[in-house]
Amino acid sequence: xxxxxxxxxxxxxxTTAVGATKINxxxxxxxxxxxTELIGGDKVDVSSIATGYQNPHFVDPxxxxxxxxxxxxxxxxxxxxxxTGWSPxxxxxxxNLKIQKGSNGYVDASVGxxxxxxxSVINRGEGDIHIFGNPHxxxxxxxxxxxxxxxxxxxxxxxxxxxxxxxANLNAFNTKIDFKLKEWEMKMAxxxxxxxxxxxxxxxxxxxxxxxxxxDFLEPKPGIPPTPTQIVKIIxxxxxxxxxxxxxxxxxxxxxxxxxSKQTGAKTIVLGTSVGAFDSIKDYFxxxxxxxxxxxxGFN
Ligand SMILES: [Zn+2]
Numbered sequence: 001x002x003x004x005x006x007x008x009x010x011x012x013x014x015t016t017a018v019g020a021t022k023i024n025x026x027x028x029x030x031x032x033x034x035x036t037e038l039i040g041g042d043k044v045d046v047s048s049i050a051t052g053y054q055n056p057h058f059v060d061p062x063x064x065x066x067x068x069x070x071x072x073x074x075x076x077x078x079x080x081x082x083x084t085g086w087s088p089x090x091x092x093x094x095x096n097l098k099i100q101k102g103s104n105g106y107v108d109a110s111v112g113x114x115x116x117x118x119x120s121v122i123n124r125g126e127g128d129i130h131i132f133g134n135p136h137x138x139x140x141x142x143x144x145x146x147x148x149x150x151x152x153x154x155x156x157x158x159x160x161x162x163x164x165x166x167x168a169n170l171n172a173f174n175t176k177i178d179f180k181l182k183e184w185e186m187k188m189a190x191x192x193x194x195x196x197x198x199x200x201x202x203x204x205x206x207x208x209x210x211x212x213x214x215x216d217f218l219e220p221k222p223g224i225p226p227t228p229t230q231i232v233k234i235i236x237x238x239x240x241x242x243x244x245x246x247x248x249x250x251x252x253x254x255x256x257x258x259x260x261s262k263q264t265g266a267k268t269i270v271l272g273t274s275v276g277a278f279d280s281i282k283d284y285f286x287x288x289x290x291x292x293x294x295x296x297x298g299f300n
Contacts, residue, residue, distance in 0.1 A: 021043070022042075022043060022044060022045040023040065023043055023044045023045070023073045023074060023155060023158055023159055024044075024045050024071055024072050024073045024074070025040065025044050025045065025046040025047075025072065025073065025074045025075075025076065026046075026047055026048075026049065026065075026068050026069055026072040026074075026075050026076075026099075027046060027047070027048045027049070027075075027076040027077075028048070028049050028050060028056070028059075028076070028077045028078055028082075028083045028087050029048055029049075029050050029052075029056050029078055029138075029274055030048045030050065030051060030052040030274045030275040030276045031052075031138045031147075031274050031275050031284055031287070032048065032076045032077075032078065032109055032138075032147070032151070033046045033047065033048035033275070034275045034283045034284045035144065035147055035148050035151055035173070035284055036076060036151050036155075037283075038148070038169060038173050038283070038284070039148055039151050039152050039155060039166055039169045039170055039173060040151075040155055040166065040169070041165065041169055043155070043159060043162050043165065043166075044155070047068060049065050049068075049087070049090070050274075051274075051276055052272065052273075052274035052275050052276025052277040052281065053250040053251060053274075053276065053277050053278075054251060055249070055251040055252075056078065056082055056083065056273075056274070057082060057083075057085065057129055057223065058085060058086075059083070059085075059086045059087075060086075061086045061089055061090050061093075065090050066090055066093045066094050069090055069091060069093075069094035069096055069099065070094040070095065070096050071096075072094075072096060072098070072099050072105065073098060073099075073105055073158055074098075074099065074105040074106075074107060074154055074155070074158055075091065075099035075105060075106055075107065076107040076109055076151060076154065077106075077107070077108055077109065078109055078110060078135055078137075078138065079108040079109060079110035079111075079135070080110055080115070080130075080132040080133060080135035081129060081130065081131055081132050081135060082135035082136075084129070085129075104154075104157045104158060105154070105157075105158060107150055107151060107153075107154035108150070109138075109146075109147045109150050109151065110135070110137065111146075111150050112146050112149070112150065113137050113143050113146050113147075115132075115133035115134065115137065116133065116134045116137075116204045116205060116208070117130065117133055117134040117201075117204060118132065118133035119131065119133070128221050128222055128223065128224075129222050129223035130201065130222045130223075134201065134202075134204050134205070136201075136202035136203070136204070136205060136273070137205050138205075138284075139202065139203060139205045139206040139273065140205035140206060140208065140209045141177050141180070141181055141184070141209070141284075141288055142177070142181070142209065143205060144173075144177055144284055145173070145174050145177055148170055148173050148174070149170065152166050152167065152169075152170045176285065177285075180285055180288065180289075184210070184288055184289075184292050185209075185210065187292050187293075187296060188210040188211060188212075188292060188295075188296075189211075191210075191211070191212065191295070191296070191299055192211035192212075193211060193212075193213055194212055194213065194245075194299065195212075195213045195214075195215045195241050195243050196212055196213070196214055196215065196243060196244075196245045196246065196247055197214070197215055197216055197217070197218065197234055197237070197238060197243055197245070197246040197247070197260075197266070198214050198216075198217050198218070198246070198247045198248070199217065199218045199219060199226075199246070199247070199248040199249065199252045199257065200217065200218075200219050200222060200223075200248075200249065200252065201217050201219065201222045202249070202273055203247065206291070210292070215237055215241060215243060216233070216234055216237050218230065218231070218234060218246070218248075218256050218257060218260070225256075226256040231256055231259060231260060234260055235260055235263050235264055238260065238264040238266050239264060243264075243266055244265075244266055244267060244298070244299065245266060245267055245269055245295070245298045245299060246260060246261070246266050246267065246268045246269070247268075247269050247270075247271050247295070248268055248269070248270050248271070249270065249271065249272075249273045249277070250270055250272070250273075250277050250278075254268055254270075267298055269294055269295065269297075269298040271290075271291045271294055271295070272287055272290050272291055274287070275287055277290075278290060
């Protein structure tokens with residue numbers, strides 16, 4: 001009987017000790033979760049607030065997210081104004097001092113990223129939601145390296161004893177990005193300069209890396225749903241430039257692109273913008289594998 005109690009006690013202590021060594025990380029998006037897992041390996045326990053098929057600009061702040069954040073050792077955000085509508089509110093409600101802006105456990109993944117479309121004047125007029133520059137920078141795999149570096153530095157601050165482990169994982173991540181990028185660029189090479197239409201302005205980093213040309217967007221401004229005037233404009237642009245493909249994301253309705261497709265014959269292709277957008281996109285590398293294969297299918 002006594003032995004049994006001792007055994008139970010030891011089991012409990014053992015579990016607590018193992019659990020306590022893991023760094024508890026909460027990320028805003030699934031891409032940041034994937035990269036944190038690749039760098040942190042078995043030293044981290046990561047959860048993401050937004051799923052990969054949710055629009056990262058608009059997430060309902062649920063109480064369960066506050067509980068998660070209250071227990072976190074580290075918080076990772078895309079930053080700029082991607083999550084402006086929901087994450088600052090969740091962060092302050094968590095009352096967790098370890099992960100507030102400026103603390104060691106706060107990681108802004110955008111630090112050091114060369115941003116595109118930074119406006120000269122900050123203006124939230126007409127509902128624009130990209131006022132600090134385009135926040136969809138993770139859609140260029142080279143920016144993935146900068147994100148991984150920022151996450152690695154964050155983990156090292158929390159767990160300096162694992163510095164060598166995190167840096168070895170960062171090196172492996174960078175090597176795999178370089179290797180895969182050659183494959184992705186080779187696949188996309190025949191489509192350099194091909195014009196397409198996109199629903200939301202979230203592809204400029206992808207466009208620049210892989211040489212596509214996004215002629216226009218169904219949204220007249222980021223965050224403003226397609227208007228009849230915009231749809232008419234898009235239809236004429238598609239006809240004038242013989243555009244064959246419209247790209248969209250899982251969280252947008254296809255009603256307006258369906259209208260355009262009917263009038264022009266252009267195909268709507270739904271790409272993943274985040275890990276988990278579709279079942280086969282299990283990590284950050286799968287995201288580009290999926291999107292590039294899907295695009296090429298659409299072009300042919
Ligand atoms: Zn956006």
